[in-house]
Amino acid sequence: MSLTQVSAAKVFGGWHKQFSHASSSNHCDMRFAIYLPPQAEKQNVPVVYWLSGLTCTDENFMQKAGALRVAAELGLAIVAPDTSPRGDDVADAPDGAYDFGLGAGFYVNATQTPFAQHYQMYDYVVNELPKLIEQHFPVTTQRAISGHSMGGHGALMIALKNPQRYASVSAFSPISQPMNCPWGQKAFAGYLGNDQQQWRQYDSSELMKASPVRDHIPALVDQGEQDNFLVEQLKPEALVDAAKLVDYPLTLRMQPGYDHSYYFIASFIEEHLQFHARCIIDNS
Protein backbone atom coordinates (compact mmCIF):
# COMPACT_ATOMS: atom_id res chain seq x y z
CA MET A 1 0.00 0.00 0.00
CA SER A 2 1.37 3.40 -0.87
CA LEU A 3 0.98 6.71 0.93
CA THR A 4 0.74 10.17 -0.59
CA GLN A 5 2.13 12.93 1.58
CA VAL A 6 -0.28 15.86 1.86
CA SER A 7 1.66 18.15 4.21
CA ALA A 8 4.66 18.29 6.54
CA ALA A 9 5.49 20.76 9.30
CA LYS A 10 8.21 20.72 11.90
CA VAL A 11 6.76 20.91 15.43
CA PHE A 12 8.64 20.69 18.73
CA GLY A 13 11.64 19.25 16.95
CA GLY A 14 9.58 16.45 15.37
CA TRP A 15 7.31 16.32 12.34
CA HIS A 16 3.58 16.57 11.81
CA LYS A 17 2.60 15.03 8.48
CA GLN A 18 -0.64 14.25 6.69
CA PHE A 19 -1.02 11.38 4.25
CA SER A 20 -3.75 10.07 2.00
CA HIS A 21 -4.06 6.50 0.79
CA ALA A 22 -6.49 4.13 -0.88
CA SER A 23 -8.25 2.29 1.96
CA SER A 24 -9.01 -1.38 1.43
CA SER A 25 -11.48 -1.33 4.35
CA ASN A 26 -13.44 1.74 3.36
CA HIS A 27 -13.05 1.51 -0.41
CA CYS A 28 -12.19 5.17 -0.73
CA ASP A 29 -9.22 7.45 -0.15
CA MET A 30 -8.61 8.14 3.53
CA ARG A 31 -6.47 10.84 5.10
CA PHE A 32 -4.65 10.59 8.42
CA ALA A 33 -2.18 12.70 10.37
CA ILE A 34 0.89 11.46 12.20
CA TYR A 35 3.19 13.20 14.64
CA LEU A 36 6.66 11.74 14.87
CA PRO A 37 8.60 13.01 17.89
CA PRO A 38 12.30 13.87 17.61
CA GLN A 39 13.20 10.49 19.18
CA ALA A 40 11.84 8.74 16.06
CA GLU A 41 14.88 9.88 14.12
CA LYS A 42 17.01 7.48 16.14
CA GLN A 43 14.70 4.72 17.32
CA ASN A 44 11.25 3.23 16.90
CA VAL A 45 8.65 4.81 19.17
CA PRO A 46 5.25 3.68 20.54
CA VAL A 47 2.05 5.06 19.01
CA VAL A 48 -0.98 6.65 20.62
CA TYR A 49 -4.00 6.48 18.31
CA TRP A 50 -6.42 9.39 18.68
CA LEU A 51 -10.05 9.13 17.57
CA SER A 52 -11.83 12.44 17.13
CA GLY A 53 -15.43 13.41 17.71
CA LEU A 54 -18.37 14.39 15.51
CA THR A 55 -17.60 16.84 12.65
CA CYS A 56 -13.81 16.51 13.12
CA THR A 57 -11.15 15.46 10.63
CA ASP A 58 -7.55 14.37 11.22
CA GLU A 59 -6.71 18.02 11.93
CA ASN A 60 -8.63 19.12 15.04
CA PHE A 61 -6.65 17.21 17.65
CA MET A 62 -3.28 17.93 16.11
CA GLN A 63 -3.98 21.67 15.95
CA LYS A 64 -5.91 22.27 19.15
CA ALA A 65 -5.01 19.77 21.88
CA GLY A 66 -1.48 20.93 22.65
CA ALA A 67 -0.51 17.25 22.59
CA LEU A 68 2.54 17.45 20.35
CA ARG A 69 4.66 19.19 22.97
CA VAL A 70 4.02 16.35 25.39
CA ALA A 71 4.51 13.67 22.73
CA ALA A 72 7.89 15.22 21.91
CA GLU A 73 8.88 15.06 25.56
CA LEU A 74 7.71 11.49 26.08
CA GLY A 75 8.86 10.10 22.75
CA LEU A 76 5.40 9.07 21.56
CA ALA A 77 4.07 9.10 18.02
CA ILE A 78 0.44 10.16 17.62
CA VAL A 79 -1.79 9.00 14.78
CA ALA A 80 -5.13 10.69 14.08
CA PRO A 81 -7.42 9.16 11.45
CA ASP A 82 -10.37 10.93 9.90
CA THR A 83 -13.79 10.36 11.50
CA SER A 84 -15.48 8.77 8.48
CA PRO A 85 -14.91 7.80 4.88
CA ARG A 86 -14.99 10.78 2.51
CA GLY A 87 -15.54 11.43 -1.17
CA ASP A 88 -18.20 12.22 -3.73
CA ASP A 89 -19.48 8.64 -3.84
CA VAL A 90 -19.61 8.16 -0.07
CA ALA A 91 -23.16 8.19 1.28
CA ASP A 92 -24.02 10.97 3.72
CA ALA A 93 -26.99 11.61 5.99
CA PRO A 94 -29.93 12.52 3.70
CA ASP A 95 -30.38 15.80 5.57
CA GLY A 96 -26.64 16.50 5.92
CA ALA A 97 -26.90 16.13 9.71
CA TYR A 98 -23.68 16.63 11.66
CA ASP A 99 -24.22 13.51 13.76
CA PHE A 100 -24.55 10.85 11.05
CA GLY A 101 -22.72 10.08 7.81
CA LEU A 102 -19.71 12.19 6.83
CA GLY A 103 -17.66 13.16 9.87
CA ALA A 104 -19.68 10.74 12.01
CA GLY A 105 -18.58 7.17 11.26
CA PHE A 106 -18.86 6.08 14.91
CA TYR A 107 -16.00 3.59 14.40
CA VAL A 108 -18.31 0.70 13.50
CA ASN A 109 -18.54 -1.58 10.47
CA ALA A 110 -21.82 -0.60 8.83
CA THR A 111 -24.08 -3.39 7.62
CA GLN A 112 -26.90 -1.26 6.19
CA THR A 113 -27.33 0.04 2.65
CA PRO A 114 -26.00 2.48 1.45
CA PHE A 115 -23.45 2.85 4.26
CA ALA A 116 -21.97 -0.64 4.31
CA GLN A 117 -19.98 0.04 1.14
CA HIS A 118 -17.66 2.65 2.70
CA TYR A 119 -18.34 2.95 6.44
CA GLN A 120 -16.01 0.24 7.75
CA MET A 121 -14.27 2.45 10.27
CA TYR A 122 -13.87 -0.30 12.86
CA ASP A 123 -11.78 -2.45 10.54
CA TYR A 124 -9.92 0.62 9.35
CA VAL A 125 -8.89 1.78 12.82
CA VAL A 126 -8.28 -1.66 14.36
CA ASN A 127 -6.48 -3.37 11.49
CA GLU A 128 -5.70 -1.44 8.32
CA LEU A 129 -4.37 1.78 9.79
CA PRO A 130 -1.98 0.27 12.40
CA LYS A 131 -0.63 -2.13 9.75
CA LEU A 132 0.04 0.81 7.45
CA ILE A 133 1.63 2.86 10.22
CA GLU A 134 3.85 0.01 11.37
CA GLN A 135 4.93 -0.66 7.80
CA HIS A 136 5.78 2.92 6.82
CA PHE A 137 7.02 4.71 9.96
CA PRO A 138 9.67 4.24 12.66
CA VAL A 139 7.28 2.89 15.29
CA THR A 140 7.08 -0.13 17.55
CA THR A 141 3.97 -2.31 17.91
CA GLN A 142 3.36 -0.76 21.34
CA ARG A 143 0.02 1.01 21.05
CA ALA A 144 -2.37 3.01 23.16
CA ILE A 145 -5.69 4.53 22.14
CA SER A 146 -7.60 7.63 23.15
CA GLY A 147 -10.36 9.85 21.85
CA HIS A 148 -13.00 12.48 22.47
CA SER A 149 -16.80 12.18 22.56
CA MET A 150 -17.71 9.93 19.57
CA GLY A 151 -13.98 9.15 19.49
CA GLY A 152 -13.99 8.45 23.21
CA HIS A 153 -16.67 5.84 22.50
CA GLY A 154 -14.47 4.56 19.67
CA ALA A 155 -11.34 4.31 21.81
CA LEU A 156 -13.05 2.54 24.73
CA MET A 157 -15.02 0.20 22.49
CA ILE A 158 -12.01 -0.74 20.36
CA ALA A 159 -9.77 -1.28 23.39
CA LEU A 160 -12.43 -3.41 25.11
CA LYS A 161 -12.78 -5.57 22.00
CA ASN A 162 -9.03 -5.78 21.34
CA PRO A 163 -7.27 -5.61 24.70
CA GLN A 164 -4.23 -7.50 23.41
CA ARG A 165 -3.57 -4.72 20.88
CA TYR A 166 -3.31 -1.80 23.32
CA ALA A 167 -1.35 -1.13 26.49
CA SER A 168 -3.96 1.35 27.73
CA VAL A 169 -7.03 3.35 26.79
CA SER A 170 -8.23 6.81 27.69
CA ALA A 171 -11.07 9.09 26.74
CA PHE A 172 -12.36 12.61 27.13
CA SER A 173 -16.13 13.02 27.45
CA PRO A 174 -16.89 9.69 25.76
CA ILE A 175 -20.31 8.57 24.57
CA SER A 176 -20.21 5.90 27.24
CA GLN A 177 -23.39 4.00 26.43
CA PRO A 178 -24.31 4.69 22.79
CA MET A 179 -27.23 2.21 22.88
CA ASN A 180 -28.90 4.50 25.40
CA CYS A 181 -28.48 8.02 24.00
CA PRO A 182 -29.82 9.89 20.96
CA TRP A 183 -26.46 10.20 19.12
CA GLY A 184 -25.69 6.50 19.50
CA GLN A 185 -29.19 5.26 18.77
CA LYS A 186 -29.38 7.29 15.56
CA ALA A 187 -25.95 6.13 14.40
CA PHE A 188 -26.39 2.47 15.34
CA ALA A 189 -29.84 2.28 13.73
CA GLY A 190 -28.49 3.88 10.55
CA TYR A 191 -25.30 1.86 10.28
CA LEU A 192 -26.34 -1.43 11.92
CA GLY A 193 -30.13 -1.64 11.51
CA ASN A 194 -32.81 -1.94 14.15
CA ASP A 195 -31.74 -5.19 15.82
CA GLN A 196 -30.32 -3.96 19.12
CA GLN A 197 -28.42 -7.22 19.59
CA GLN A 198 -26.16 -5.94 16.83
CA TRP A 199 -25.58 -2.74 18.75
CA ARG A 200 -24.20 -4.43 21.86
CA GLN A 201 -20.90 -5.35 20.20
CA TYR A 202 -20.10 -1.62 19.89
CA ASP A 203 -21.38 -0.36 23.25
CA SER A 204 -18.54 0.24 25.73
CA SER A 205 -20.67 -0.15 28.85
CA GLU A 206 -22.06 -3.46 27.58
CA LEU A 207 -18.59 -4.63 26.52
CA MET A 208 -17.07 -3.68 29.86
CA LYS A 209 -19.76 -5.58 31.78
CA ALA A 210 -18.84 -8.71 29.82
CA SER A 211 -15.10 -8.21 30.06
CA PRO A 212 -13.12 -11.01 31.78
CA VAL A 213 -10.30 -9.99 34.12
CA ARG A 214 -7.60 -11.29 31.75
CA ASP A 215 -8.78 -8.68 29.20
CA HIS A 216 -8.63 -5.67 31.51
CA ILE A 217 -6.23 -2.88 30.58
CA PRO A 218 -5.75 0.43 32.41
CA ALA A 219 -8.43 2.97 31.46
CA LEU A 220 -8.54 6.70 32.22
CA VAL A 221 -11.58 8.89 31.49
CA ASP A 222 -11.99 12.63 32.06
CA GLN A 223 -15.42 14.24 31.94
CA GLY A 224 -16.21 17.94 32.33
CA GLU A 225 -19.02 18.67 34.76
CA GLN A 226 -20.23 21.65 32.70
CA ASP A 227 -20.37 19.63 29.48
CA ASN A 228 -23.67 20.45 27.73
CA PHE A 229 -23.93 16.87 26.47
CA LEU A 230 -23.24 15.17 29.79
CA VAL A 231 -26.71 14.10 30.86
CA GLU A 232 -28.39 13.34 27.55
CA GLN A 233 -25.56 11.89 25.45
CA LEU A 234 -22.50 10.91 27.46
CA LYS A 235 -23.74 9.06 30.58
CA PRO A 236 -20.42 8.23 32.24
CA GLU A 237 -22.32 6.65 35.14
CA ALA A 238 -23.05 3.67 32.88
CA LEU A 239 -19.32 3.12 32.52
CA VAL A 240 -18.76 3.52 36.25
CA ASP A 241 -21.48 0.95 36.97
CA ALA A 242 -19.99 -1.49 34.48
CA ALA A 243 -16.51 -1.05 35.91
CA LYS A 244 -17.79 -1.72 39.44
CA LEU A 245 -19.55 -4.87 38.29
CA VAL A 246 -16.39 -6.51 36.93
CA ASP A 247 -13.77 -4.59 38.92
CA TYR A 248 -12.41 -2.99 35.75
CA PRO A 249 -9.30 -0.80 36.31
CA LEU A 250 -11.12 2.38 35.29
CA THR A 251 -10.26 5.81 36.65
CA LEU A 252 -13.07 8.23 35.81
CA ARG A 253 -12.54 11.82 36.89
CA MET A 254 -15.30 14.42 36.90
CA GLN A 255 -13.66 17.80 36.25
CA PRO A 256 -15.57 20.75 37.76
CA GLY A 257 -16.17 23.72 35.47
CA TYR A 258 -14.96 22.16 32.22
CA ASP A 259 -17.07 21.82 29.08
CA HIS A 260 -17.00 19.61 25.95
CA SER A 261 -14.45 21.66 23.98
CA TYR A 262 -10.83 21.24 23.00
CA TYR A 263 -10.00 23.69 25.78
CA PHE A 264 -10.96 20.88 28.15
CA ILE A 265 -8.88 18.33 26.23
CA ALA A 266 -5.87 20.67 26.16
CA SER A 267 -6.10 21.10 29.94
CA PHE A 268 -5.65 17.37 30.63
CA ILE A 269 -3.97 15.85 27.58
CA GLU A 270 -0.57 15.92 29.27
CA GLU A 271 -1.86 13.63 32.02
CA HIS A 272 -3.39 11.27 29.46
CA LEU A 273 -0.19 10.96 27.45
CA GLN A 274 1.85 10.45 30.62
CA PHE A 275 -0.61 7.73 31.63
CA HIS A 276 -0.19 5.97 28.28
CA ALA A 277 3.59 6.30 28.38
CA ARG A 278 3.66 4.69 31.84
CA CYS A 279 1.35 1.86 30.78
CA ILE A 280 3.43 1.20 27.67
CA ILE A 281 6.57 0.94 29.80
CA ASP A 282 4.81 -1.29 32.36
CA ASN A 283 3.61 -3.47 29.50
CA SER A 284 7.03 -3.91 27.87
Added chain:
Amino acid sequence: MSLTQVSAAKVFGGWHKQFSHASSSNHCDMRFAIYLPPQAEKQNVPVVYWLSGLTCTDENFMQKAGALRVAAELGLAIVAPDTSPRGDDVADAPDGAYDFGLGAGFYVNATQTPFAQHYQMYDYVVNELPKLIEQHFPVTTQRAISGHSMGGHGALMIALKNPQRYASVSAFSPISQPMNCPWGQKAFAGYLGNDQQQWRQYDSSELMKASPVRDHIPALVDQGEQDNFLVEQLKPEALVDAAKLVDYPLTLRMQPGYDHSYYFIASFIEEHLQFHARCIIDNS
Protein backbone atom coordinates in the same frame (compact mmCIF):
# COMPACT_ATOMS: atom_id res chain seq x y z
CA MET B 1 -18.48 51.03 27.49
CA SER B 2 -20.25 47.72 27.93
CA LEU B 3 -19.16 44.24 26.92
CA THR B 4 -21.32 41.38 25.72
CA GLN B 5 -20.02 37.93 26.62
CA VAL B 6 -20.00 35.60 23.62
CA SER B 7 -18.50 32.46 25.17
CA ALA B 8 -16.71 31.15 28.24
CA ALA B 9 -14.68 27.97 28.72
CA LYS B 10 -12.55 26.81 31.59
CA VAL B 11 -8.96 26.11 30.48
CA PHE B 12 -6.00 25.12 32.64
CA GLY B 13 -7.86 26.29 35.72
CA GLY B 14 -8.48 29.76 34.25
CA TRP B 15 -11.06 31.08 31.82
CA HIS B 16 -11.10 31.76 28.10
CA LYS B 17 -13.83 34.21 27.21
CA GLN B 18 -14.94 36.06 24.10
CA PHE B 19 -16.65 39.44 24.18
CA SER B 20 -18.14 41.80 21.66
CA HIS B 21 -18.52 45.53 22.10
CA ALA B 22 -19.28 48.69 20.16
CA SER B 23 -15.91 50.12 19.16
CA SER B 24 -15.52 53.89 19.25
CA SER B 25 -12.36 53.66 17.12
CA ASN B 26 -13.67 51.40 14.38
CA HIS B 27 -17.34 52.45 14.50
CA CYS B 28 -18.53 48.88 14.41
CA ASP B 29 -18.88 45.93 16.78
CA MET B 30 -15.56 44.28 17.57
CA ARG B 31 -14.92 40.89 19.14
CA PHE B 32 -11.93 39.96 21.26
CA ALA B 33 -10.83 36.97 23.33
CA ILE B 34 -9.24 37.06 26.75
CA TYR B 35 -7.58 34.34 28.79
CA LEU B 36 -7.57 34.95 32.52
CA PRO B 37 -5.21 32.61 34.36
CA PRO B 38 -6.19 31.09 37.72
CA GLN B 39 -4.09 33.73 39.52
CA ALA B 40 -6.53 36.41 38.34
CA GLU B 41 -9.11 35.16 40.83
CA LYS B 42 -6.96 36.52 43.65
CA GLN B 43 -4.88 39.33 42.19
CA ASN B 44 -4.49 41.56 39.16
CA VAL B 45 -2.24 40.07 36.49
CA PRO B 46 -0.18 41.53 33.61
CA VAL B 47 -1.49 41.26 30.04
CA VAL B 48 0.18 40.01 26.87
CA TYR B 49 -1.59 41.35 23.79
CA TRP B 50 -1.47 39.02 20.79
CA LEU B 51 -1.98 40.30 17.25
CA SER B 52 -2.84 37.64 14.68
CA GLY B 53 -1.96 37.34 11.02
CA LEU B 54 -3.87 37.56 7.76
CA THR B 55 -7.26 35.76 7.64
CA CYS B 56 -7.30 35.16 11.42
CA THR B 57 -9.86 36.18 14.02
CA ASP B 58 -9.58 36.32 17.80
CA GLU B 59 -9.79 32.50 17.82
CA ASN B 60 -6.73 31.15 15.99
CA PHE B 61 -4.10 31.91 18.59
CA MET B 62 -6.24 30.88 21.55
CA GLN B 63 -7.08 27.52 19.95
CA LYS B 64 -3.82 26.60 18.25
CA ALA B 65 -0.80 28.13 19.97
CA GLY B 66 -0.80 26.10 23.18
CA ALA B 67 -0.23 29.39 24.99
CA LEU B 68 -2.88 29.10 27.68
CA ARG B 69 -1.02 26.37 29.57
CA VAL B 70 2.01 28.64 29.85
CA ALA B 71 -0.06 31.70 30.71
CA ALA B 72 -1.67 29.71 33.52
CA GLU B 73 1.75 28.77 34.87
CA LEU B 74 3.17 32.28 34.63
CA GLY B 75 0.07 34.15 35.77
CA LEU B 76 -0.35 36.15 32.57
CA ALA B 77 -3.59 37.24 30.94
CA ILE B 78 -3.67 37.10 27.14
CA VAL B 79 -5.85 39.34 24.99
CA ALA B 80 -6.38 38.63 21.30
CA PRO B 81 -8.29 41.18 19.22
CA ASP B 82 -9.73 40.50 15.79
CA THR B 83 -7.56 41.37 12.77
CA SER B 84 -9.91 43.95 11.24
CA PRO B 85 -13.28 45.60 11.69
CA ARG B 86 -16.19 43.35 10.67
CA GLY B 87 -19.79 43.73 9.65
CA ASP B 88 -22.05 44.18 6.65
CA ASP B 89 -21.23 47.86 6.25
CA VAL B 90 -17.44 47.43 6.60
CA ALA B 91 -15.63 47.84 3.28
CA ASP B 92 -13.72 44.80 2.01
CA ALA B 93 -11.25 44.27 -0.81
CA PRO B 94 -13.24 44.58 -4.07
CA ASP B 95 -12.03 41.11 -5.11
CA GLY B 96 -12.39 39.58 -1.64
CA ALA B 97 -8.61 39.09 -1.45
CA TYR B 98 -7.28 37.46 1.73
CA ASP B 99 -4.53 40.06 2.15
CA PHE B 100 -6.53 43.30 2.20
CA GLY B 101 -9.77 44.41 3.85
CA LEU B 102 -11.61 42.01 6.16
CA GLY B 103 -9.15 39.93 8.21
CA ALA B 104 -6.30 42.13 7.05
CA GLY B 105 -6.42 45.45 8.87
CA PHE B 106 -2.63 45.68 9.21
CA TYR B 107 -3.02 47.56 12.52
CA VAL B 108 -2.93 51.01 10.89
CA ASN B 109 -5.36 53.96 10.92
CA ALA B 110 -6.67 54.09 7.37
CA THR B 111 -6.95 57.51 5.72
CA GLN B 112 -8.36 56.44 2.37
CA THR B 113 -12.00 56.11 1.31
CA PRO B 114 -13.86 53.80 1.91
CA PHE B 115 -11.58 52.25 4.54
CA ALA B 116 -11.02 55.24 6.80
CA GLN B 117 -14.52 54.93 8.26
CA HIS B 118 -13.89 51.60 10.05
CA TYR B 119 -10.23 50.57 9.67
CA GLN B 120 -8.74 52.33 12.68
CA MET B 121 -7.03 49.27 14.08
CA TYR B 122 -3.98 51.17 15.35
CA ASP B 123 -6.10 53.33 17.66
CA TYR B 124 -8.15 50.30 18.62
CA VAL B 125 -5.19 48.16 19.68
CA VAL B 126 -3.07 50.91 21.22
CA ASN B 127 -5.75 52.85 23.09
CA GLU B 128 -9.32 51.60 23.09
CA LEU B 129 -8.78 47.91 23.76
CA PRO B 130 -6.29 48.22 26.66
CA LYS B 131 -8.52 50.84 28.28
CA LEU B 132 -11.46 48.47 28.02
CA ILE B 133 -9.46 45.53 29.34
CA GLU B 134 -8.08 47.49 32.27
CA GLN B 135 -11.54 48.75 33.13
CA HIS B 136 -13.37 45.41 33.03
CA PHE B 137 -10.90 42.70 34.08
CA PRO B 138 -8.56 41.95 37.02
CA VAL B 139 -5.39 43.10 35.26
CA THR B 140 -2.54 45.46 36.00
CA THR B 141 -1.28 48.10 33.55
CA GLN B 142 1.80 45.95 32.92
CA ARG B 143 1.63 45.04 29.23
CA ALA B 144 3.61 43.15 26.64
CA ILE B 145 2.78 42.65 22.98
CA SER B 146 3.39 39.88 20.49
CA GLY B 147 2.07 38.66 17.16
CA HIS B 148 2.50 36.57 14.03
CA SER B 149 3.17 37.64 10.45
CA MET B 150 0.91 40.68 9.84
CA GLY B 151 0.45 40.66 13.63
CA GLY B 152 4.22 40.45 14.12
CA HIS B 153 4.44 43.65 12.10
CA GLY B 154 1.67 45.07 14.26
CA ALA B 155 3.34 44.13 17.54
CA LEU B 156 6.77 45.48 16.60
CA MET B 157 5.38 48.64 15.04
CA ILE B 158 3.08 49.40 17.96
CA ALA B 159 5.81 48.72 20.54
CA LEU B 160 8.31 50.89 18.65
CA LYS B 161 5.81 53.75 18.52
CA ASN B 162 4.65 53.33 22.14
CA PRO B 163 7.62 51.98 24.11
CA GLN B 164 6.32 53.44 27.36
CA ARG B 165 3.19 51.29 27.12
CA TYR B 166 4.91 47.87 26.91
CA ALA B 167 7.55 46.07 28.95
CA SER B 168 8.60 43.97 25.94
CA VAL B 169 7.72 42.95 22.40
CA SER B 170 8.05 39.70 20.50
CA ALA B 171 7.07 38.36 17.12
CA PHE B 172 6.87 35.20 15.07
CA SER B 173 7.65 35.53 11.36
CA PRO B 174 6.82 39.27 11.27
CA ILE B 175 6.40 41.33 8.11
CA SER B 176 9.53 43.21 9.09
CA GLN B 177 9.61 45.86 6.41
CA PRO B 178 6.08 46.27 5.01
CA MET B 179 7.10 49.23 2.78
CA ASN B 180 9.29 46.81 0.86
CA CYS B 181 7.15 43.71 0.29
CA PRO B 182 4.01 42.95 -1.72
CA TRP B 183 1.69 42.38 1.26
CA GLY B 184 2.72 45.63 2.93
CA GLN B 185 2.76 47.73 -0.22
CA LYS B 186 -0.72 46.61 -1.18
CA ALA B 187 -2.10 47.26 2.30
CA PHE B 188 -0.37 50.60 2.83
CA ALA B 189 -1.37 51.89 -0.61
CA GLY B 190 -4.98 50.84 0.00
CA TYR B 191 -5.29 52.15 3.55
CA LEU B 192 -2.86 55.11 3.47
CA GLY B 193 -2.65 56.18 -0.17
CA ASN B 194 0.36 56.41 -2.44
CA ASP B 195 2.50 58.86 -0.48
CA GLN B 196 5.21 56.61 0.92
CA GLN B 197 6.07 59.19 3.56
CA GLN B 198 2.81 58.15 5.20
CA TRP B 199 3.92 54.53 5.17
CA ARG B 200 7.09 55.10 7.20
CA GLN B 201 5.19 55.70 10.43
CA TYR B 202 3.99 52.07 10.30
CA ASP B 203 7.17 50.33 9.09
CA SER B 204 9.02 48.58 11.93
CA SER B 205 12.43 48.64 10.26
CA GLU B 206 12.10 52.38 9.58
CA LEU B 207 10.83 53.01 13.10
CA MET B 208 13.63 50.99 14.66
CA LYS B 209 16.28 52.89 12.69
CA ALA B 210 14.90 56.14 14.12
CA SER B 211 14.49 54.81 17.65
CA PRO B 212 16.44 56.65 20.40
CA VAL B 213 18.07 54.53 23.10
CA ARG B 214 15.68 55.74 25.79
CA ASP B 215 12.83 54.15 23.80
CA HIS B 216 14.41 50.70 23.45
CA ILE B 217 12.56 47.77 25.01
CA PRO B 218 13.57 44.10 24.85
CA ALA B 219 12.53 42.48 21.56
CA LEU B 220 12.49 38.78 20.64
CA VAL B 221 11.75 37.53 17.11
CA ASP B 222 11.59 33.93 15.88
CA GLN B 223 11.61 33.16 12.17
CA GLY B 224 11.35 29.74 10.55
CA GLU B 225 13.94 29.05 7.89
CA GLN B 226 11.49 26.97 5.81
CA ASP B 227 8.83 29.68 5.86
CA ASN B 228 7.44 30.03 2.33
CA PHE B 229 7.02 33.78 2.81
CA LEU B 230 10.48 34.45 4.19
CA VAL B 231 12.26 35.94 1.19
CA GLU B 232 9.46 37.80 -0.56
CA GLN B 233 7.32 39.07 2.32
CA LEU B 234 9.02 38.89 5.72
CA LYS B 235 12.60 40.15 5.25
CA PRO B 236 13.90 39.84 8.82
CA GLU B 237 17.31 41.05 7.59
CA ALA B 238 15.86 44.58 7.42
CA LEU B 239 15.09 44.37 11.12
CA VAL B 240 18.54 43.00 11.91
CA ASP B 241 20.17 45.83 9.96
CA ALA B 242 18.06 48.43 11.74
CA ALA B 243 18.85 46.94 15.14
CA LYS B 244 22.58 47.00 14.38
CA LEU B 245 22.39 50.63 13.34
CA VAL B 246 20.94 51.83 16.64
CA ASP B 247 22.10 48.99 18.89
CA TYR B 248 18.50 47.94 19.54
CA PRO B 249 18.11 45.08 22.09
CA LEU B 250 16.72 42.69 19.48
CA THR B 251 17.21 38.93 19.61
CA LEU B 252 16.28 37.44 16.23
CA ARG B 253 16.50 33.67 15.99
CA MET B 254 16.36 31.78 12.70
CA GLN B 255 14.78 28.39 13.42
CA PRO B 256 15.89 25.63 11.02
CA GLY B 257 13.14 23.50 9.48
CA TYR B 258 10.16 25.50 10.75
CA ASP B 259 7.49 27.00 8.50
CA HIS B 260 4.93 29.84 8.79
CA SER B 261 2.22 27.82 10.58
CA TYR B 262 0.83 27.69 14.09
CA TYR B 263 2.88 24.53 14.59
CA PHE B 264 5.90 26.85 14.55
CA ILE B 265 4.29 29.27 16.97
CA ALA B 266 3.30 26.43 19.32
CA SER B 267 6.88 25.17 19.35
CA PHE B 268 8.27 28.44 20.74
CA ILE B 269 5.39 30.27 22.45
CA GLU B 270 6.53 29.09 25.88
CA GLU B 271 9.87 30.86 25.43
CA HIS B 272 8.10 34.03 24.28
CA LEU B 273 5.76 34.13 27.26
CA GLN B 274 8.63 33.42 29.65
CA PHE B 275 10.54 36.29 28.00
CA HIS B 276 7.61 38.66 28.51
CA ALA B 277 7.10 37.53 32.12
CA ARG B 278 10.77 38.22 32.89
CA CYS B 279 10.67 41.64 31.22
CA ILE B 280 7.49 42.57 33.08
CA ILE B 281 9.15 41.65 36.37
CA ASP B 282 12.35 43.52 35.44
CA ASN B 283 10.23 46.51 34.53
CA SER B 284 8.26 46.62 37.78
